[in-house]
Amino acid sequence: MTTALHPRTIADEAGADAPAPGRFRSIDSVRFLLDPRFRADPYPLYDRVRAHERVHHAAVAATLVSGYDECLTVLKDPHASSDESHTDLRFSAGRDGAGLLAEAPGRLIFRLAAMLDTGEDSGAFRAMSQELLISIDPPDHTRIRALASRAFTPKVVDQMRPHIESVAHRLLDGLEADGGAELLERYCYELPVIVICEMLGVPAGDHARFGAWVPDIVAGLDAAAVTSRRVRQRADAAAVAISAYLRELIDRRRADPDDRLLSGLIAAADGDDRLSEDELVAFAALLLLAGHETTANLMGNGLWQLWRHADQFHRWRTEPELRPRGVEELLRYDSPVQLAQRIPLEPIEVGGVHIASRRFVMLLLGAANRDPERFTHPERLDLARDEGPPISFGFGVHHCIGASLARAEGTIGLGVLFDRFPRLRVTLDRPRWRPNVIFRGLRELPVRWD
Numbered sequence: 001m002t003t004a005l006h007p008r009t010i011a012d013e014a015g016a017d018a019p020a021p022g023r024f025r026s027i028d029s030v031r032f033l034l035d036p037r038f039r040a041d042p043y044p045l046y047d048r049v050r051a052h053e054r055v056h057h058a059a060v061a062a063t064l065v066s067g068y069d070e071c072l073t074v075l076k077d078p079h080a081s082s083d084e085s086h087t088d089l090r091f092s093a094g095r096d097g098a099g100l101l102a103e104a105p106g107r108l109i110f111r112l113a114a115m116l117d118t119g120e121d122s123g124a125f126r127a128m129s130q131e132l133l134i135s136i137d138p139p140d141h142t143r144i145r146a147l148a149s150r151a152f153t154p155k156v157v158d159q160m161r162p163h164i165e166s167v168a169h170r171l172l173d174g175l176e177a178d179g180g181a182e183l184l185e186r187y188c189y190e191l192p193v194i195v196i197c198e199m200l201g202v203p204a205g206d207h208a209r210f211g212a213w214v215p216d217i218v219a220g221l222d223a224a225a226v227t228s229r230r231v232r233q234r235a236d237a238a239a240v241a242i243s244a245y246l247r248e249l250i251d252r253r254r255a256d257p258d259d260r261l262l263s264g265l266i267a268a269a270d271g272d273d274r275l276s277e278d279e280l281v282a283f284a285a286l287l288l289l290a291g292h293e294t295t296a297n298l299m300g301n302g303l304w305q306l307w308r309h310a311d312q313f314h315r316w317r318t319e320p321e322l323r324p325r326g327v328e329e330l331l332r333y334d335s336p337v338q339l340a341q342r343i344p345l346e347p348i349e350v351g352g353v354h355i356a357s358r359r360f361v362m363l364l365l366g367a368a369n370r371d372p373e374r375f376t377h378p379e380r381l382d383l384a385r386d387e388g389p390p391i392s393f394g395f396g397v398h399h400c401i402g403a404s405l406a407r408a409e410g411t412i413g414l415g416v417l418f419d420r421f422p423r424l425r426v427t428l429d430r431p432r433w434r435p436n437v438i439f440r441g442l443r444e445l446p447v448r449w450d
Contacts, residue, residue: 030058033437040433046367055353062360066367068374070351075395080342082398083137087343087360147268147275148283151261157404167194168416179450184300191413192295196287201260213238214292222436246281291402297336297441298410305334307426309381317418326383327411332390333381338366339438365391421449
C-alpha cells in the first residue's frame with residue numbers, strides 16, 4: 001500500500017506570494033499540478049514524488065511516472081497511445097473553477113480547455129487540438145509524419161542556420177539603441193514566430209497576427225486553462241482565426257506555389273497519398289504552436305538559469321564551442337515542456353509496476369530530466385555535461401518533429417544575444433512564471449546591456 005505525499009516544500013519555496021498552505025495535500029489527487037506554488041518551482045516536489053515512487057498510481061485512475069528510464073519505457077512502447085479518447089478518465093473543473101477533479105467513465109482530453117463542454121465556443125479549438133499530430137496514433141500519424149518530416153532533416157536545418165542568425169541580428173538591431181528590453185516579448189517569442197512563418201511562406205506583413213494568435217492557443221492547450229473561462233474563449237477565437245487564415249493561404253499556394261514549406265507540403269506525395277486540407281491545416285498549426293512555445297521558453301528559461309549560475313553564464317559567454325552541448329543542458333535543467341501523457345492500449349510493466357490498459361499515464365518529463373539515477377548531480381547546471389540527451393522533446397514515434405530546429409534556434413538565438421551584448425545582465429529579482437502546467441515559461445525577462 002502506498003502513502004500520500006505531502007508537498008510542504010512547495011510552500012517553502014514559493015514565499016509570501018504563495019496561496020495558503022495545505023490547499024493541495026496529496027499527489028493522489030493530481031491537483032498539485034495546478035497549484036501556483038508548484039508551478040513556481042516544481043523541482044523540489046518532483047524529487048519527493050520520484051523518491052516516494054517512480055511509478056505512482058494516483059487515486060484518480062491516473063499514473064504518475066517520474067523516473068527517466070521509466071518515462072523512456074512508456075515513450076518507446078508501441079502500444080502507448082497519444083489519442084486521449086482511449087482512456088475512461090475525465091478531468092473537469094470544480095464548481096468554482098479552481099480545482100481539478102477526475103471522474104469516470106467519460107472521454108478525456110487532458111488539454112482541459114477542450115474537455116469542458118461549456119457550450120460557449122464554436123468547437124474550433126476542440127477540433128484543432130484533436131487533429132494535431134501529437135494527438136493521433138499510427139497508422140495516420142506515421143503517414144502524415146513521413147510526408148512532412150522531410151522538411152526537418154539535419155541537412156535542411158543546417159541550411160537554415162545562416163537565416164536564423166540573420167533574423168536574430170535583425171531583431172537585436174531594432175533593440176540595441178534602447179540599451180535594454182523586455183526580452184521575452186521582443187526577442188524570444190519573435191525569433192521562432194518569424195522563422196516558422198517564413199518557412200511556411202506566411203507573408204511578412206502577417207507575422208504579427210500569428211504572434212497574437214499563437215499564445216492564446218498555447219494557453220488553451222495547457223491543463224491550467226481549466227481554471228479560466230476567458231482563456232478557453234480566447235483559445236477558441238484564435239483557433240477560428242488561425243484555421244481560416246491557413247485555409248486561405250493553402251488555397252493561394254495551390255494556385256500559386258512558391259519555394260516554401262507549405263507549398264512543399266501541398267505537393268508532397270507518397271504514391272497516391274497526399275495530405276488532406278485538414279491535415280495540412282493541423283500540421284501547419286502544430287509547427288506554429290510547438291515551434292513558437294518550445295523555442296521561446298528554451299531561450300527564456302535558459303537565459304534566466306544562466307544568469308542565476310554565474311560560472312555557467314561566464315562559460316556560455318566565453319566558450320562558444322560549448323553552446324550546442326550547453327543547449328542540451330538548458331533543456332534538461334529547466335525543460336520548456338514539463339509533461340506528456342500516454343494511454344497504454346495493452347497492459348504494460350514499467351519499473352516493475354503493472355499499468356493496466358486504458359489507464360491515463362502522466363509522464364513528468366521535468367522530473368525525469370532531474371533523475372539522479374540518470375544524471376550525476378542533476379541539481380547542478382553544467383554546460384559541459386555529456387551524459388546523453390534529456391527527454392524534453394519526447395522520444396519514439398512522437399519525438400518532436402521540430403526538435404532539431406528548436407535546438408538550432410536556441411543555440412543561435414542565445415549565442416547571437418551574448419555575442420552582441422557581452423555586458424548583458426538580467427534585471428529581474430524574482431521570477432514570475434506563467435500559470436501553465438505542460439509548458440514552463442517566464443512571464444517576463446527584462447535585461448540591460450548598456
